[in-house]
Amino acid sequence: MPYELVLLKNIHDPRVKEIDRYIELGGYKTAERVVKEITPKDVIETTKATGLRGRGGAGFPTGLKWSFVPKDTGKPVYLCCNADESEPGTCKDRVIIERDPHQLIEGIIIAAYAVDCHLAFIYIRGEFSLGYRILDKALQEAHRRGFLGRKIFGSAYDLEIILHSGAGAYICGEETGLIESLEGKRGHPRQKPPFPAVQGLYGCPTVVNNVETLANLPHIFNRGVEWFKSIGSNEKNTGPKLYCVSGQVNKPAVVERELGIPLMELINDVCGGVRNGNKLKGIIPGGSSVPILRPEECDVRMDFDSLAAKGTLLGSCGVIVIDETACMVRLALRTARFYAEETCGQCTQCREGTWWMEQVLHRIEYGHGKPEDLRMILDMCSNMKGVTICVLSDACAMPVEAMINKYREEFEYHIMEKRCMVSAHAHA
Ligand SMILES: Cc1cc2nc3c(=O)[nH]c(=O)nc-3n(C[C@H](O)[C@H](O)[C@H](O)COP(=O)(O)O)c2cc1C
Numbered sequence: 001m002p003y004e005l006v007l008l009k010n011i012h013d014p015r016v017k018e019i020d021r022y023i024e025l026g027g028y029k030t031a032e033r034v035v036k037e038i039t040p041k042d043v044i045e046t047t048k049a050t051g052l053r054g055r056g057g058a059g060f061p062t063g064l065k066w067s068f069v070p071k072d073t074g075k076p077v078y079l080c081c082n083a084d085e086s087e088p089g090t091c092k093d094r095v096i097i098e099r100d101p102h103q104l105i106e107g108i109i110i111a112a113y114a115v116d117c118h119l120a121f122i123y124i125r126g127e128f129s130l131g132y133r134i135l136d137k138a139l140q141e142a143h144r145r146g147f148l149g150r151k152i153f154g155s156a157y158d159l160e161i162i163l164h165s166g167a168g169a170y171i172c173g174e175e176t177g178l179i180e181s182l183e184g185k186r187g188h189p190r191q192k193p194p195f196p197a198v199q200g201l202y203g204c205p206t207v208v209n210n211v212e213t214l215a216n217l218p219h220i221f222n223r224g225v226e227w228f229k230s231i232g233s234n235e236k237n238t239g240p241k242l243y244c245v246s247g248q249v250n251k252p253a254v255v256e257r258e259l260g261i262p263l264m265e266l267i268n269d270v271c272g273g274v275r276n277g278n279k280l281k282g283i284i285p286g287g288s289s290v291p292i293l294r295p296e297e298c299d300v301r302m303d304f305d306s307l308a309a310k311g312t313l314l315g316s317c318g319v320i321v322i323d324e325t326a327c328m329v330r331l332a333l334r335t336a337r338f339y340a341e342e343t344c345g346q347c348t349q350c351r352e353g354t355w356w357m358e359q360v361l362h363r364i365e366y367g368h369g370k371p372e373d374l375r376m377i378l379d380m381c382s383n384m385k386g387v388t389i390c391v392l393s394d395a396c397a398m399p400v401e402a403m404i405n406k407y408r409e410e411f412e413y414h415i416m417e418k419r420c421m422v423s424a425h426a427h428a
Contacts, residue, residue: 006219006231006240007212008256011099017134019141022102028142030222031109032153038221043114050220050228051238055092056082056173056210057287057316059304066207068197069115075204079112079120080182083211084166084173086125087287088338089318092242093211095254097124097131100215101138105161107214109152110221112159115207120161123178126168135163170342174390175208176200177344188344189390212242233260237303241317247284248275248323260303263293267321278323282406286315288335289395291402292322312402327422328407329414332400333361339396350393353384357400364411367418374404374411 015021022028034043048063069077081104085093096104104122112120124132139161142148150158169187171177176190179201200206216239220228232238241259243266246252250272257266263283267273274280282292285302290313293300300306304314322331340354357380360373377400384397404411413421 287318
């Protein structure tokens with residue numbers, strides 16, 4: 001059966017950005033019904049029952065996260081929509097923000113209502129200036145209609161949403177870095193626990209959810225739990241999913257399919273296969289921070305658990321296709337450089353490790369590597385995992401470690417022959 005689009009259904013309608021058109025297509029009816037007819041507790045229970053898991057990277061069950069928010073603390077509850085989207089290879093939230101902003105706002109209203117939040121924030125990546133302008137206009141339109149502000153939709157519920165632009169830091173996508181940044185400080189992640197749901201923004205209970213996660217909510221409350229659960233590979237991996245397919249592929253695109261589409265079906269049938277009919281060398285399934293899969297490992301479903309069973313992650317769903325013309329040493333160096341530039345510097349293993357890894361990979365790439373370098377990098381990798389405040393350090397170590405372990409001969413060739421194996425073969 002052909003897949004029926006949900007999240008991207010209206011993105012090719014240029015007028016859907018305008019509130020009149022969004023309403024014409026049935027928009028905001030669901031949020032209105034939710035705040036008028038369903039109790040917050042039931043919104044949480046319904047969301048739990050769908051099995052919806054966060055689309056920001058960790059795949060944490062959304063309804064369960066909301067249920068951790070303590071009640072009656074006397075403190076306000078905040079909701080932060082994470083629109084920082086900075087993981088290399090990831091560009092899905094941007095499509096929702098720029099093409100169908102009211103879908104996101106409607107999702108925020110439902111989530112905020114569920115956790116008794118009256119002030120929500122959208123933390124948008126600094127570079128998304130177009131998205132900022134589009135969302136800003138959409139928020140103003142929703143306000144004018146009475147869908148935001150006091151007594152929204154004529155109910156007893158008040159909600160304001162503040163749009164906040166970041167300054168272009170990857171670390172501010174990490175939920176506690178985001179919270180620090182919203183408070184006007186440097187985006188330095190906080191030690192957890194306490195988790196934001198208990199002690200987040202301004203010391204108050206705070207839910208942080210990804211754009212795509214929130215965009216699912218109007219559809220869930222419009223079409224129901226069973227409909228949502230009928231999409232996906234199994235009951236732990238449910239719902240529609242956006243895949244950002246890039247790299248050496250014929251039709252790079254942000255595409256929507258069920259969570260758990262077979263990876264090679266996504267690449268070959270949906271995205272036209274590997275560029276120029278070249279041989280596949282590997283696929284990074286979840287953005288630059290996750291371990292690469294070799295071609296023989298690519299017979300896998302794109303869901304949280306199937307990818308975990310292969311030793312990698314769905315992450316932010318940045319699917320990067322790599323063909324035979326790519327040099328793994330160069331890719332490892334490029335990856336390490338990104339994380340070395342983006343580390344916040346709080347933790348020694350991350351600050352020093354990412355920088356040092358870049359230095360050693362740089363010398364291997366440029367023909368000055370030493371035989372002991374690979375053992376040293378792998379040693380660094382094991383000292384960078386699971387030991388820091390946030391997982392940026394792991395995000396550098398995991399992909400580099402996998403590249404060395406799975407394509408070791410290329411790294412050894414660079415060290416011994418002082419040149420690239422890929423270009424040597426291309427010119428042979
Ligand atoms: C270094 C780092 C960067 C992150 N960047 C993002 C991001 O850009 N967008 C996002 O939604 N989540 C990002 N996350 C995950 C968030 O910390 C958090 O888990 C997520 O926003 C929760 O939303 P969800 O439950 O809807 O997935 C990042 C995590 C880490 C460790």
